[in-house]
Amino acid sequence: MIYKDDPELTRRFLEDTSNIRTGHTPGVYFPETADDIAAILRENSGSGKRFVIAGNGTGTTGGRIPFGDTVIAMEKLDRIGEPRPLGSRHAVMTAEGGALLEDVQKKAGNSGWLYPPDPTEKLCFIGSTIANNSSGARTYKYGPTRSHIERVKVVLASGDILDIPRGKYPAGENGMFRLDLPLAGRLEFSIPDYHLPRTSKHNAGYYTAGGMDLIDLFIGSEGTLGIVTEADLKLVPAPENIISCLVYFPTPDDLFGFVEKAKKNSFGVSPGAIEFFDPNALAFIRKVYPEIPADTAGAIYIEQETTKEKEDEALEQWFNLMESSNALTEDSRVALDAEEQRAMKELRHELPVQVNEWLAAQKESKISTDMAVPDESFAALYSYYRETCEKHGFHYIIFGHIGNAHVHLNILPSNHDEFLTAKKLYVDFVDKAVELGGTLSAEHGIGKLKAGYLVRMLGEKGMQELARIKKVFDPELLLNIGNMIPEQYYHT
Numbered sequence: 001m002i003y004k005d006d007p008e009l010t011r012r013f014l015e016d017t018s019n020i021r022t023g024h025t026p027g028v029y030f031p032e033t034a035d036d037i038a039a040i041l042r043e044n045s046g047s048g049k050r051f052v053i054a055g056n057g058t059g060t061t062g063g064r065i066p067f068g069d070t071v072i073a074m075e076k077l078d079r080i081g082e083p084r085p086l087g088s089r090h091a092v093m094t095a096e097g098g099a100l101l102e103d104v105q106k107k108a109g110n111s112g113w114l115y116p117p118d119p120t121e122k123l124c125f126i127g128s129t130i131a132n133n134s135s136g137a138r139t140y141k142y143g144p145t146r147s148h149i150e151r152v153k154v155v156l157a158s159g160d161i162l163d164i165p166r167g168k169y170p171a172g173e174n175g176m177f178r179l180d181l182p183l184a185g186r187l188e189f190s191i192p193d194y195h196l197p198r199t200s201k202h203n204a205g206y207y208t209a210g211g212m213d214l215i216d217l218f219i220g221s222e223g224t225l226g227i228v229t230e231a232d233l234k235l236v237p238a239p240e241n242i243i244s245c246l247v248y249f250p251t252p253d254d255l256f257g258f259v260e261k262a263k264k265n266s267f268g269v270s271p272g273a274i275e276f277f278d279p280n281a282l283a284f285i286r287k288v289y290p291e292i293p294a295d296t297a298g299a300i301y302i303e304q305e306t307t308k309e310k311e312d313e314a315l316e317q318w319f320n321l322m323e324s325s326n327a328l329t330e331d332s333r334v335a336l337d338a339e340e341q342r343a344m345k346e347l348r349h350e351l352p353v354q355v356n357e358w359l360a361a362q363k364e365s366k367i368s369t370d371m372a373v374p375d376e377s378f379a380a381l382y383s384y385y386r387e388t389c390e391k392h393g394f395h396y397i398i399f400g401h402i403g404n405a406h407v408h409l410n411i412l413p414s415n416h417d418e419f420l421t422a423k424k425l426y427v428d429f430v431d432k433a434v435e436l437g438g439t440l441s442a443e444h445g446i447g448k449l450k451a452g453y454l455v456r457m458l459g460e461k462g463m464q465e466l467a468r469i470k471k472v473f474d475p476e477l478l479l480n481i482g483n484m485i486p487e488q489y490y491h492t
Contacts, residue, residue: 061447097127
């Protein structure tokens with residue numbers, strides 16, 4: 001097993017996409033197996049040394065950044081097995097924690113299967129997507145990563161290797177789990193005692209539910225309970241055909257009415273993804289795609305899986321829905337074949353490129369939200385975002401997963417004073433989302449960047465619950481300290 005302590009070789013592990021720039025580490029381990037990781041933890045038990053688990057640097061919340069911690073890099077655990085069909089409707093594929101999502105999806109696709117989780121960043125590690133319960137546009141139809149994990153292999157802080165197939169370790173009637181492990185001994189604990197928000201996407205704190213499965217405690221735990229080294233991924237048949245549409249609207253009422261009808265399957269439509277771009281987001285994309293119409297209330301991107309035989313019928317259903325919602329059908333776009341859909345995805349992905357270029361010129365960082373609310377509260381949150389930004393004269397964009405009542409507000413400061421004002425307002429956005437029954441983080445997780453805000457959603461008692469569970473699995477506080485749980489909660 002390789003260990004590197006040369007700062008020139010370890011510098012790349014001191015950053016992700018969170019813009020945190022103050023990380024430091026004594027060195028980086030490069031294990032190749034779960035046994036290697038277990039040995040590192042066993043050998044350092046009682047030493048006081050702490051470890052941070054490094055994914056591929058695509059996270060937005062600083063989760064992999066060390067502050068004096070030794071890094072355990074997952075990149076060499078990258079093996080991917082072949083899909084194993086379990087009947088005609090699903091298959092299972094085993095992948096190690098450092099396998100790239102892009103490679104997993106390609107390998108599944110080459111055999112006619114689909115691994116549904118689709119975060120925008122395809123170069124993330126599978127273990128990281130499990131630790132973060134990642135989601136994306138297809139979450140509207142398929143749910144987040146949690147819905148597609150059949151088994152995980154986890155290395156605990158004790159050095160124990162715990163294999164957890166779904167269904168093997170359910171919580172008892174009183175909400176208790178009991179595990180007997182070779183090194184850690186008996187672990188006995190109850191499920192977290194708080195309620196999850198009523199949102200279709202949520203990734204802030206440990207999962208909890210009556211009769212829950214132990215596997216779900218680890219999914220979304222951000223590496224604080226153990227290190228995911230391997231997983232069995234559930235695959236579904238790849239769709240035969242996909243219809244993609246980018247639809248523009250003259251008024252907000254028309255746009256939001258279209259979304260509501262689509263979610264109710266009006267006219268027989270059955271969307272797999274429903275994404276939103278506000279007028280400010282379209283203005284950025286228009287710099288490269290001047291054909292995007294001006295003076296619109298925004299755009300909705302939809303996808304629907306279909307077959308060749310039913311494609312014409314599905315198109316007619318969508319056109320009927322567009323007409324009923326006063327869509328600007330002459331300006332809207334439809335993509336049916338792979339090349340057209342690739343071009344449409346390039347258009348969608350141009351937004352972050354243009355935003356990053358704008359920010360580079362301003363020399364300021366953006367302030368961005370990842371909050372979701374129950375469907376019935378979405379209009380209130382969206383209005384609050386817009387009214388707050390307009391009041392302060394910010395440059396801003398709103399875009400994202402409107403099908404899940406989850407859109408991202410990006411405030412784009414023109415100067416440092418605007419940045420400081422927006423940073424203060426972030427607390428107000430958190431409080432508004434929580435007031436509306438929502439979540440602080442729908443898909444990006446908490447990490448180090450947002451750990452101080454989580455108490456606003458869970459309260460002091462909820463934070464103490466997180467610390468209680470954490471200390472069951474990691475009593476010496478070795479793994480990913482500072483992620484999700486501010487350190488003071490370990491001492492209360």
